[in-house]
Amino acid sequence: MIREALNYPPSGKHGSRAVVVGGLFFAVLAVAIVTSGYLLSRELSAEFPTSEATEQALMTDELFVILIAVALFYLSIHLLVRGYYVAVLRTVVGVANPVAPRFRIRALVDGIKSALILFGYLVPALVLGGLGLFIRRPSTPETENAVINTVGAFAFLLGLFALIAAAYLVPAATALFAQQNSVRAAFEFSRVRTCVFTEDYAVGWVFAGVMRLIVVPIAILLEFILVGFFLRFYLHVSIQHLYAIAVTSALGLTADDSNNGGDTPAEDPLHPSVG
DSSP states (O other): OHHHHHHSTTOTTTHHHHHHHHHHHHHHHHHHHHHHHHHHHHHHHOOOOGGGHHHHHHHHHHHHHHHHHHHHHHHHHHHHHHHHHHHHHHHHTTBSSOOOOOOBTTHHHHHHHHHHHHHHHHHHHHHHHHHHHHHOOOOOSSOOOHHHHHHHHHHHHHHHHHHHHHHHHHHHHHHHHHHHTOHHHHTOHHHHHHHHTSHHHHHHHHHHHHIIIIIHHHHHHGGGGSHHHHHHHHHHHHHHHHHHHHHHHHHTOOOBTTOOSSOOSSOOTTSOBOO
8 A cells, every 4th residue: 555655646647747846836835935934034123213114114014915925825836736636536536547647727726625625624623622722711719710611621622632533534525525526525424434434544544644744754854955845745645645545445436447547638728737
């Protein structure tokens, strides 16, 4: 399973190019974050005389516009990369000989949908965790809030449990969305439950988690020598392959030889590829 996942990202006619594009996207995002942080720190540390208050206000407004533009740019690239992960799931789930897809502009739409699926599964954790933090009160000798604090702590713990549950469920839900090309499929809880309560899915999820928590941080450290950006994207694609294989095995999906993993015979003029 792991060997197949590691061999998958550069497979096919478009896999290697997709790895290069994805690595460049990660590098551009890193540059955008560093530049924004530098501009913000310089603005906060700058000292202006009272007579230059108007100039300071103008510079603050310009910085605000720049930061908004950078945030929108970051969000767009992030969603585009998420959309590529969805394309990976789509080309692997139930496919006999999957190969890596190409980057397409329409991946942005899939990225938005997958982000909405993630948010939907995070709602219980956000509500319970936020409620737990909101109702907690500091105890003083004059006012004992033991009951309220106990309820708040319990709600917060439930929120943590819901967060862990979401982390376990979201890969399966996203894979079902990718396979059926329907957001509703991600919230068909009977099918999601059938998938996640299997040994095949649990094993695949654990392997993916180990790679995400141990191997990916090493790639992040290597970003100082640039190769880490490409390695990090490579590993994230492999992780999505692990999720897809786990879902395929868990649901007993029949491999479809007619799906060549995204190497479509003709380019869609309305949705050109990236790179």
